[in-house]
Amino acid sequence: MPDNTPKLWLPYAQMKTVSPPCHVVKAKGTRLYLDDGTALIDGISSWWCVIHGYNHPVLNRAATEQLARFAHVMMGGLVHDPALCLADELVRITPDGLNHVFFADSGSVGVEVALKMAIQFWRNRGVKEKSRFVALRGGYHGDTTGAMSVSDDDEGMHRLFKGTLLPQYFVAAPDGESAESPECQESLRQLTELFSSSASQIAGMILEPVFQGAGGFRFYPPEYLLQVRRLCDEYDIILVFDEVATGFGRTGAMFAADLAGVTPDIMILSKALTGGYFGLSATLATSRVFDAFMSNEPGYAFMHGPTYMGHAVACAVALASIKLFERENYLEKIAAIERVLKEELIGVTGSSLRDVRVQGAIGVFEFNSAANLKGLQDFARTREVWLRPVDKWLYTMPPYVITEEDLRKVTAVMREWVSYR
Ligand SMILES: Cc1ncc(COP(=O)(O)O)c(C=O)c1O
Structure with a gap:
């Protein structure tokens, strides 16, 4: 009997019943070209990362020029211009005070790095009890186990794993028009109560600033972040912003943190960092965090080092992507x-x-x-049009280079679906 079961295992898909996926043979600008001759306008930027569209000549050139030099070298003991320059650029464009950059290879791993960094920050300072995190209901931080542990464990896509992951704390998600809204006030009340009872066990608080993505596609007022910053300072808690989705303009400012004028202690970037060309994440830290790892004691070193961290071609493309972002306003x-x-x-x-x-x-x-x-x-x-809803949310997060005409085609589909229902 021939084995007709698919060899390629697809993400978030019931393989028994999933419809055959679209087969892409070419991609250019905002169009995905399929093997049946169809061209689809990508309304979701390949999970929000392809901000410049596909097959961009500037990014292609950056990749091929670096490839001609070398693709990748290990970062244990070796560095190169693309990683050094990208670290400088990320420090330049992110909120003031984030002065150090640790590279990894995906958003989820960037989150793991942030969590581990926050725990080791306290350990290096002789505080062993501070190892847990506070996160927001409705949050989503990735698919690896640490990232899953800080994603909403009641309503989120990983609720099946509840009870098997590191135990964390959750507080109500903020909502409304301002930090005075009942939802923000309730969230801050819960946070204050939790910090005052359990700060001695809490290493950090992690959240997606201003926009919660895959856990609910919801916005909340930036001023809420000022209050969270204040509480974290008061109770000595490391504040982590997961800007994997929001980074590089998605909420209207370069970083969602900019909307509040808040600098977190640790910030994670990925997705749009390479314009969708390569897996790369950057976990940025303030000098206060970094300094806790500086010691004559070797055991204080940050014990992390993914094989592909700081991939040279990925870093070269990220540099070109930032330049393009700024040059083309x-x-x-x-x-x-x-x-x-x-x-x-x-x-x-x-x-x-x-x-x-x-x-x-x-x-x-x-x-x-x-x-x-x-x-x-x-x-x-x-x-x-290419759209892929998540649960009950139909959304568009298009490439930033989409034409007005194409964008209106995407929104027309969304509107038509509502009337059709
Ligand atoms: C806010 C946030 N954090 C982390 C991740 C995980 O990133 P990756 O899929 O690159 O592992 C995502 C992915 O959607 C995300 O939206």
């Missing part, structure tokens, strides 16, 4: 996307539509349930 492009998204999506109503949200280059329709989105992908595909 992407923040203006993002503001233009936000205007169109507001025009097209805000005010849309439907019996199965619960909420509509727009900020920066993010537009979200929240439905009553995931069942309301069954068939959406095929529906979008027949209209030459």
